[in-house]
Amino acid sequence: MSDTSLNSTHEDGPTRRDMIHVATGAMMVGGGAMVAWPLVHQMNPAADTLAMASIEFDLATVPEGSQVKVMWRGSPVFIRHRTAAEIEQANKDDTATLRDPEANANRTKQADGSDGKAQYLIMEASCTHAGCIPVGVGENGYLGAFGGWFCPCHGSHYDTAGRIRQGPAPLNLIVPKYVYLSDTVVKIGV
Amino acid sequence: MSGPSKYIPQSGFEKWLDKRLPIIRFANDTLIDFPTPKNLNYWWTFGGILAIFLILQILTGIVLAMHYVAHVDFAFASIAHIMRDVNYGWLLRNMHMVGASFFFFAVYVHIFRGLYYGSYKEPREVLWGLGVIIFLLMVMTAFMGYVLPWGQMSFWAAKVITNLIGGIPFIGETIVTWLWGGFSVGQPTLNRFYSLHYLLPFVILGVVILHVWALHVPGNNNPTGVEVQDVEKETVPFHPYYTVKDGFAIVVFLMVYAWFVFYGPDLLGHPDNYIPANPQVTPAHIVPEWYFLPFYAILRAIDFDIFIIPAKFGGLAAMLGSILILLAVPWLDTSKIKSMRYRPWGRIAWFVFLANFILLGVCGFMPAEPPWTYIAKAATFVYFAYFLIVLPALGVIESPDMPPKSIADSIHPKADKSGAGNPVNVVVK
Amino acid sequence: MRKLLTLSLISAAIFGAMPALASTGTAKLMSAEGSYEGMFGRFDRAQLQRGFQIYKEVCASCHSMKELHFRNLGEKYGPFYSPEHANPNENPVVKAIAKGYVIADVDASGNDVERAGLPSDRFPAPFASDAQAKAANGGVAPPDLSVITKARMGGADYIYSLMMGYGHAVPHGVVVGAGKSYNPYFAGGVIGMAQQLTDDRVTYADTEANKGIKPTAAQESRDIAAFLQWASDPHQTERKAAGLGVMLFLFVFALFTWFSYQSIWRKVEH
Numbered sequence: 009m010s011d012t013s014l015n016s017t018h019e020d021g022p023t024r025r026d027m028i029h030v031a032t033g034a035m036m037v038g039g040g041a042m043v044a045w046p047l048v049h050q051m052n053p054a055a056d057t058l059a060m061a062s063i064e065f066d067l068a069t070v071p072e073g074s075q076v077k078v079m080w081r082g083s084p085v086f087i088r089h090r091t092a093a094e095i096e097q098a099n100k101d102d103t104a105t106l107r108d109p110e111a112n113a114n115r116t117k118q119a120d121g122s123d124g125k126a127q128y129l130i131m132e133a134s135c136t137h138a139g140c141i142p143v144g145v146g147e148n149g150y151l152g153a154f155g156g157w158f159c160p161c162h163g164s165h166y167d168t169a170g171r172i173r174q175g176p177a178p179l180n181l182i183v184p185k186y187v188y189l190s191d192t193v194v195k196i197g198v
Numbered sequence: 199m200s201g202p203s204k205y206i207p208q209s210g211f212e213k214w215l216d217k218r219l220p221i222i223r224f225a226n227d228t229l230i231d232f233p234t235p236k237n238l239n240y241w242w243t244f245g246g247i248l249a250i251f252l253i254l255q256i257l258t259g260i261v262l263a264m265h266y267v268a269h270v271d272f273a274f275a276s277i278a279h280i281m282r283d284v285n286y287g288w289l290l291r292n293m294h295m296v297g298a299s300f301f302f303f304a305v306y307v308h309i310f311r312g313l314y315y316g317s318y319k320e321p322r323e324v325l326w327g328l329g330v331i332i333f334l335l336m337v338m339t340a341f342m343g344y345v346l347p348w349g350q351m352s353f354w355a356a357k358v359i360t361n362l363i364g365g366i367p368f369i370g371e372t373i374v375t376w377l378w379g380g381f382s383v384g385q386p387t388l389n390r391f392y393s394l395h396y397l398l399p400f401v402i403l404g405v406v407i408l409h410v411w412a413l414h415v416p417g418n419n420n421p422t423g424v425e426v427q428d429v430e431k432e433t434v435p436f437h438p439y440y441t442v443k444d445g446f447a448i449v450v451f452l453m454v455y456a457w458f459v460f461y462g463p464d465l466l467g468h469p470d471n472y473i474p475a476n477p478q479v480t481p482a483h484i485v486p487e488w489y490f491l492p493f494y495a496i497l498r499a500i501d502f503d504i505f506i507i508p509a510k511f512g513g514l515a516a517m518l519g520s521i522l523i524l525l526a527v528p529w530l531d532t533s534k535i536k537s538m539r540y541r542p543w544g545r546i547a548w549f550v551f552l553a554n555f556i557l558l559g560v561c562g563f564m565p566a567e568p569p570w571t572y573i574a575k576a577a578t579f580v581y582f583a584y585f586l587i588v589l590p591a592l593g594v595i596e597s598p599d600m601p602p603k604s605i606a607d608s609i610h611p612k613a614d615k616s617g618a619g620n621p622v623n624v625v626v627k
Numbered sequence: 628m629r630k631l632l633t634l635s636l637i638s639a640a641i642f643g644a645m646p647a648l649a650s651t652g653t654a655k656l657m658s659a660e661g662s663y664e665g666m667f668g669r670f671d672r673a674q675l676q677r678g679f680q681i682y683k684e685v686c687a688s689c690h691s692m693k694e695l696h697f698r699n700l701g702e703k704y705g706p707f708y709s710p711e712h713a714n715p716n717e718n719p720v721v722k723a724i725a726k727g728y729v730i731a732d733v734d735a736s737g738n739d740v741e742r743a744g745l746p747s748d749r750f751p752a753p754f755a756s757d758a759q760a761k762a763a764n765g766g767v768a769p770p771d772l773s774v775i776t777k778a779r780m781g782g783a784d785y786i787y788s789l790m791m792g793y794g795h796a797v798p799h800g801v802v803v804g805a806g807k808s809y810n811p812y813f814a815g816g817v818i819g820m821a822q823q824l825t826d827d828r829v830t831y832a833d834t835e836a837n838k839g840i841k842p843t844a845a846q847e848s849r850d851i852a853a854f855l856q857w858a859s860d861p862h863q864t865e866r867k868a869a870g871l872g873v874m875l876f877l878f879v880f881a882l883f884t885w886f887s888y889q890s891i892w893r894k895v896e897h
Contacts, residue, residue: 236895236896236897237897275693275694278694278773278774279694281860281862282694282699282861282862288860288862288865288866289866289869292866434895438891439891439892439895442884442887442888442891442892443888443892445884445887445888446881446884446885446887446888449877449880449881449884450881452877453874453877453878453881456870456873456874456877457870457874459870460866460867460869460870460871460873460874461666461867461870463866464777469777469778469779469780470778472774472777472778472859473770473778474771482814609896609897610896
């Protein structure tokens, strides 16, 4: 083996020869990365999942004072038709101590920043603490100390604008991006 | 031949770990320092190629399993989903599908190389036996994998092959019902084949580790078939000498593979498997994947009862026997010379055997009609005769050439050619 | 190396010869002369659009394409792809095509409803079940066309030949039953489907790309063959393009490995 040692002599251009090995090694790493990427990327949402990334919903089907849940991207979304009293309460609470301060008026904005409709509150039905579904109107449950939503898992209280007021959740209920396609039809997910 | 370990732990962590779990030492001794004969030719690179393909098949298989649905109503559609909607799904599925073919091609080269250079002979009988077990496991894995897309060929291959097991006397029917989990190939069958198709590759991986272990005790055979006598003169460390040589062969092999993956993913398959499985219609012409054709031909060649053995069982036994007989090769070959290089008659017999194997493949592809039924029978006879008659007899009657005294001798031929290259008489008891 | 080359040539010859050896006795296929054939072949988008029109107006009344969604039509390399709408679900042409279909659905209250199609919908099937399809078509269900060019030896050429294979004299000994037709490209020669593509069966849109293209039977057959070829494997263009890069990479990689190999073994006699 002694006569075959790689380090024995470097009489005819050591740099060039070493460069070949370095280049070969680099190509091996590059090739590995090329194979690795499809193996990783396949776990991202597939085309059929992405095709279901937006839904259209007719708000006229939700009577005042009630709430429906629609499925969007595999999870429910609250569509709450608020009463005038609830909206008023939410506006009043703009000045209260809020963990995640946000004006009620901003809770009903469309994806492009323009105003939506104050009576229709559209939010992901997922407590920002650990993802449980908070209890809302029409479900015969405790609505929390602020009359909005109450998460039974760890006791988070949300007000009538879906803002976190008490309990472990860090943020207000998330408002998904949506736009009004007509007076009553919204497209959720844009 | 592996000799004492040359690994010297460098860092403090390596020293600490080496006293507790010498895993770096193990990797070093098997992949880096492992003394390997200098004179290996390209046929020896297929071991490395097979290792790469085992890894590729496992990796692509694991990710395909994330999207595949093992249900008779959704399996076919889930493949379509993979091909159309999953990110790079088309690539991963083509890689897995074509990969199976290339895996088998490589394993056939590997086996025939072993047969040519006598790599099964003492002291490598266990190494060879483990290889045969790996091949058997590969056959089972590939067979069950082919069922998963639930196309016409999937369904009917499963039905035909499992039905044959029913030919086993007395217990056959019970076994088949147990295997199916019902009264025909159906949902339970598909689901369990999926489970086993996921399991077996890891069993293969385990046996491959034993195979490599068994390789590293006696070390590599080499084209001369003469054992290493002087480690210093006749071997080089595996790394970098054989990592780079195997690496080159792997890249070239991958080029051919890539051509099929990107330009002919379905060339090696059968169009009928793109027709959803239909238990009411048998395809006009059932053929297995190309890599099973020789064994399929042996199965079909036994279409007659042998004394009290019914044809159905006979065919199954012949097919299984044609693989299992490889386990006995180390003891069937009576020659004292390993490499066919120095066995004039053995070499001819080997080439005839190879040609016959390919002919069996053609027979398996052709419809079971004359003249192919006759050719298949003759070829099946030749297949078994090679192991049962030719190999035992040639060792006794053949006058082999004199192999070089050592590997070093074969690299530096002596000036006087006395001995090497001349036929000599082998002492016969 | 020489041996490896010989071996690969031999195996290539065997693989190449096998399909020829196993020819099933049907007539030799005519070529659809598709622009999509070969390593560098690409689809002609206008042809795919014409092919989809033929599927929609002619084939779809009997043949389902269950694995296709309207959004597929707007995917990259698809018939209605437009770079401004990389997301096919937003593609206005695709939306309009989908809207033209009535999709049976169930609404939130559990009532059966019919609504306009969306890009995410599958192509609706002409028959509700296999049994219905059989009953309406003389006992044989028309095959689903989702992967038809992969499911038939000869692929697009087979589709083209089959469409053009009507009107031949029935050879002696072949019995063509009532409601059946003779077609030498069909396995067995007797097919349940009557001739569909005739001159002027459809009217092509008067666009720049279709200028000078007349809806002859041959043109229609070529177009439907191209569309079905695309539909069976919508990623084939992407696949071929990626393949070129991979082959090139592996070639350069092989060269580097070869020089590395030569350099490392330079001092070793073997």
